[in-house]
Amino acid sequence: MDGSCVSPVSPIPEAEARHFDWLDVVWFVFLIGLAALPPRWEWHKQLTLLAIGIVQLLEGQLIRRLPRRGPVYAVVLKIVLATVLIDHTGEVGINSSYYPIYYLPVVTAALYFTPWVTLLWTLITSAAYCSYLYPALQEYDIDDAGFAQLVLRIMFFFMAGMLVNRFAQDSRRKTRQYQDLAEQLAETNLQLERAQAEARRSERLAALGQLSAGLAHEIRNPLGVIKGSAEMLTQKLEKSEELPRELAGYILTEVNRLSVLVTQFLNFARPLHADLHPANLTVLLDRVLKYVADHWTGQPVQVERHYATNLPPVPLDESLLEQALLNLVQNAYEAMDERGGTLRVGLCPALQNIPGVELRLSDTGPGVPDALREEIFNPFVTTKKTGVGLGLSIVSKIIDGHHGSIRVENGPHGGACFTLFFPAEEVSESDPVAEIAAR
Numbered sequence: 188m189d190g191s192c193v194s195p196v197s198p199i200p201e202a203e204a205r206h207f208d209w210l211d212v213v214w215f216v217f218l219i220g221l222a223a224l225p226p227r228w229e230w231h232k233q234l235t236l237l238a239i240g241i242v243q244l245l246e247g248q249l250i251r252r253l254p255r256r257g258p259v260y261a262v263v264l265k266i267v268l269a270t271v272l273i274d275h276t277g278e279v280g281i282n283s284s285y286y287p288i289y290y291l292p293v294v295t296a297a298l299y300f301t302p303w304v305t306l307l308w309t310l311i312t313s314a315a316y317c318s319y320l321y322p323a324l325q326e327y328d329i330d331d332a333g334f335a336q337l338v339l340r341i342m343f344f345f346m347a348g349m350l351v352n353r354f355a356q357d358s359r360r361k362t363r364q365y366q367d368l369a370e371q372l373a374e375t376n377l378q379l380e381r382a383q384a385e386a387r388r389s390e391r392l393a394a395l396g397q398l399s400a401g402l403a404h405e406i407r408n409p410l411g412v413i414k415g416s417a418e419m420l421t422q423k424l425e426k427s428e429e430l431p432r433e434l435a436g437y438i439l440t441e442v443n444r445l446s447v448l449v450t451q452f453l454n455f456a457r458p459l460h461a462d463l464h465p466a467n468l469t470v471l472l473d474r475v476l477k478y479v480a481d482h483w484t485g486q487p488v489q490v491e492r493h494y495a496t497n498l499p500p501v502p503l504d505e506s507l508l509e510q511a512l513l514n515l516v517q518n519a520y521e522a523m524d525e526r527g528g529t530l531r532v533g534l535c536p537a538l539q540n541i542p543g544v545e546l547r548l549s550d551t552g553p554g555v556p557d558a559l560r561e562e563i564f565n566p567f568v569t570t571k572k573t574g575v576g577l578g579l580s581i582v583s584k585i586i587d588g589h590h591g592s593i594r595v596e597n598g599p600h601g602g603a604c605f606t607l608f609f610p611a612e613e614v615s616e617s618d619p620v621a622e623i624a625a626r
Contacts, residue, residue: 215240221285231275239268239291250299258299262308265292270315281319286340289316293344297351309348313341378539384561385592406449414442461588463502468544468609469494469534471505475512476532483520486527493533499611501544503589511585514578515548515605522552522603539592543611549604554597563595 218240222233242264250257269288276285289312296308317337417438424431476490519530528551537545555563562568564583586593591609598604 214243232272235268235272235275239265239272239288242268243291246295258295261299262292262296265295266312266315269312270318273316273319281316281337286316289313289344290347293348294351297348298355300352302349302352302356305348305352306345309345313344316341316344381592381594385587406445410442410445410449414439414446417442461504461507461585463504463589465500466503466505467498468501468503468546469498471503471509472512472532472534472546475509475516479513479516479520485520485524488520488523488527489529491529491531493531493535495535498534498536498544499542501609501611503609504585507585507588511582514582518578519548519550519552519603522550528552528602537608539608539610541610543591544609546607546609547604548607549598549602551598551602554601555595555603560595560597564593 218236222236242261246257246261249261253260266289269292272285272288273283276283292312293305293309296312297305300308320337417435421432421435421439424435473492476492480488480490516530523530530551531547531549533545533547533549535545537543559568564579566577566580569578583593586607589609591607593605593607595603595605
């Protein structure tokens with residue numbers, strides 16, 4: 188016997204409740220056969236067998252409707268009906284040839300309950316059978332052989348209950364194992380899909396990075412000539428009419444804006460070499476939050492911090508990660524600029540094949556459109572009215588450099604929620620399999 192009785196009743200899950208099928212029909216035919224045996228024309232016996240058959244056929248529906256109390260009702264009904272059947276199938280109930288009908292509630296209890304509860308139900312069933320001892324002893328003397336036969340019958344009740352219960356427990360245990368394995372496979376497939384999506388995104392980023400680097404270098408040289416010429420032209424036109432000076436100023440302003448844009452292209456295209464050292468992510472995150480809050484001039488934003496204690500150190504390049512977190516936090520503030528809102532920041536231990544730390548940044552802004560959610564980390568994709576859409580691409584590149592992962596989803600109450608994962612153990616850059624597993 189294994190297992191324990193955690194609760195008075197421990198029925199099997201609803202999915203395991205038996206359905207009406209052809210085996211129930213066959214079993215009902217056997218009951219008809221019992222009804223045809225002597226005493227053949229005892230109507231109490233026929234009605235009792237009919238009631239037992241109906242209970243058996245409706246048992247599955249009863250348990251699906253009442254998953255916790257249904258098995259109790261089924262066992263109690265079968266004990267009562269078995270006792271009534273014994274009372275109408277013999278001169279003395281204890282000697283009735285129909286006593287094996289008590290196996291029915293015993294086996295039913297063994298199918299649905301834990302071992303200890305099965306023993307309890309078997310004891311109750313045996314007590315119902317032994318209740319016929321009193322009227323029997325009033326009319327007859329039962330010798331030692333009779334008592335031995337009675338004990339033997341009751342022992343077989345318990346043996347049958349434990350044997351069926353063992354097979355039922357093994358079946359449920361295997362079912363749970365298969366369910367756990369299916370959940371693990373589903374989670375593994377989900378992580379593999381995420382890893383493949385991140386690998387494809389990294390490949391796109393690498394290709395676009397090379398293209399951006401070439402374009403940026405080619406654009407920077409002409410921009411330098413244009414800027415120098417514009418500055419000289421501005422100096423020459425200091426005493427000239429206002430319109431030429433204004434036009435020269437426009438040229439210089441737009442050249443400076445293009446220079447900033449070219450710098451962003453170069454930052455995006457530049458190979459990332461993260462110098463990772465174990466660091467406290469909480470301290471870095473608090474520093475970023477304080478900096479953004481001190482320099483924010485828009486609508487007020489409330490920051491809620493939810494930090495778990497005893498977080499493991501995470502290998503970080505503080506300067507690079509600070510740049511990424513600044514970008515994410517500033518984006519969250521800007522998304523709530525019209526009416527303010529709440530920024531929820533959470534840190535907690537997490538496990539994605541390897542242990543690490545999960546960082547969640549959730550705002551109450553408009554969120555990310557579904558059409559852009561899969562592409563938000565690609566270059567030149569943005570939800571802002573101004574900007575070129577390189578900020579989140581650089582963030583994704585920095586997170587990849589930390590062998591972590593980043594994803595975005597809309598929160599249940601609106602707003603965007605960015606989830607970042609950082610492995611607690613440093614992964615070798617020369618091991619691509621480990622790098623994908625870390626993601």
